[in-house]
Amino acid sequence: NAGVTQTPKFRILKIGQSMTLQCAQDMNHNYMYWYRQDPGMGLKLIYYSVGAGITDKGEVPNGYNVSRSTTEDFPLRLELAAPSQTSVYFCASSYLSGGLTFGQGTRLTVV
Amino acid sequence: GQQVMQIPQYQHVQEGEDFTTYCNSSTTLSNIQWYKQRPGGHPVFLIQLVKSGEVKKQKRLTFQFGEAKKNSSLHITATQTTDVGTYFCARGDTGFQKLVFGTGTRLLVSP
Numbered sequence: 001n002a003g004v005t006q007t008p009k010f011r012i013l014k015i016g017q018s019m020t021l022q023c024a025q026d027m028n029h030n031y032m033y034w035y036r037q038d039p040g041m042g043l044k045l046i047y048y049s050v051g052a053g054i055t056d057k058g059e060v061p062n063g064y065n066v067s068r069s070t071t072e073d074f075p076l077r078l079e080l081a082a083p084s085q086t087s088v089y090f091c092a093s094s095y096l097s098g099g100l101t102f103g104q105g106t107r108l109t110v111v
Numbered sequence: 112g113q114q115v116m117q118i119p120q121y122q123h124v125q126e127g128e129d130f131t132t133y134c135n136s137s138t139t140l141s142n143i144q145w146y147k148q149r150p151g152g153h154p155v156f157l158i159q160l161v162k163s164g165e166v167k168k169q170k171r172l173t174f175q176f177g178e179a180k181k182n183s184s185l186h187i188t189a190t191q192t193t194d195v196g197t198y199f200c201a202r203g204d205t206g207f208q209k210l211v212f213g214t215g216t217r218l219l220v221s222p
Contacts, residue, residue: 033210042199043154043212058209090153097203099144099156100210 002026006091006103013081013110021076021106023091029101031094032074034058034066036087037105043090049074081110115140115202115213123219130190132216134183134200142203143183144210145174149196157185190220 007022025032030051035043035058045058049068063085065077074093078085086109092100115136124130134143142161146154158167160176160183167174173186187194197217201210 035212042214045209045211048209059211092154097142099159100146100154101156102153105153 004091004093004101004103006089006106008106009104010107011109013078013108015081015083015110017081018077018079019081021078021089021091021108023074023076023103024072025074025091025093025101026072027093027095027101028071029093029095030071031096032068033092033094033100034064034074034076035090035092036060037090038087046076046089078108083110086110115143115200115211117198117200117213117216119216120214121217121219123221124190126192126220126222127189130187130194130218132185132198132200132218134185134213136181136202138181140176140180140183140202143176144201144203145183145185146199146201146212147196148199148215152196154199187218190218192220192222194218195220 004025033048034046037043044060046064047066049055052068052071055066055068068074089106091103094100115134117134144159145157148154158174163180164178165176171188175184197215199215200213
C-alpha cells in the first residue's frame with residue numbers, strides 16, 4: 001500500500017515555464033488536496049476535490065490549475081512559473097472528513 | 112475560511128520537560144485536527160477532535176477541545192528528542208472538510 005505518491009520530488013523551473021506535479025493515491029479516498037508550504041510557514045490550500053470530476057479553489061489558487069479525471073489521480077498544473085511559486089507542494093487525500101494522508105512533497109524552485 | 116492562530120510560534124525545552132501548544136479561533140470550530148511535521152518531512156495526522164470539551168490521549172500526548180469549541184491544545188508530557196518537529200492544528204469547516212491549517216508551533220528538544 002503506497003499511500004499518496006508525488007512526483008517529482010525536486011524540480012527547478014525557469015520563469016515562464018510550465019509543469020505538472022503528479023499525485024496518486026491508492027487508498028480509494030474520495031477527497032484530495034493540494035497544499036503549498038513556504039519555508040518556515042504553515043500550509044496553504046491551493047485546490048481540493050471531493051471526487052472525480054469535481055474540483056474547487058482553496059485559499060491560494062492563482063497561477064495553478066487542477067483536474068480530477070479519476071479517483072486515484074489529482075495532478076496540479078503550474079502555468080507560467082513565477083519566483084513566488086517557489087515552495088514545497090504537498091498532495092494529500094482523506095476518506096470523507098477524516099485525517100489527511102500526505103505525500104512526501106515536491107520541492108519546486110523557480111529561477 | 113477563518114484563520115487559526117497557534118501559540119507559541121517556537122519553544123525550546125530540555126528533554127523531560129513538558130510542552131503545550133495552543134490553537135485559537137475567533138469563530139466556533141466544527142472540528143479540529145492535529146498534525147506533526149518533522150524537519151524536512153511531511154505532515155502526519157495525529158488526531159481529530161469533534162465534541163465540545165473532548166479530551167483524547169495518545170501515550171504522552173494529551174489533546175483537548177475547548178468547551179466553546181473555539182480553542183484546542185496539545186500537551187506533551189516529559190518530552191523526548193523524538194518529539195522534535197512542528198505541530199499544526201487544522202480547522203475543518205462545517206460540511207466539507209476543507210482544512211485550514213494553523214501557523215504551527217516549532218518544538219526543539221535538547222538532550
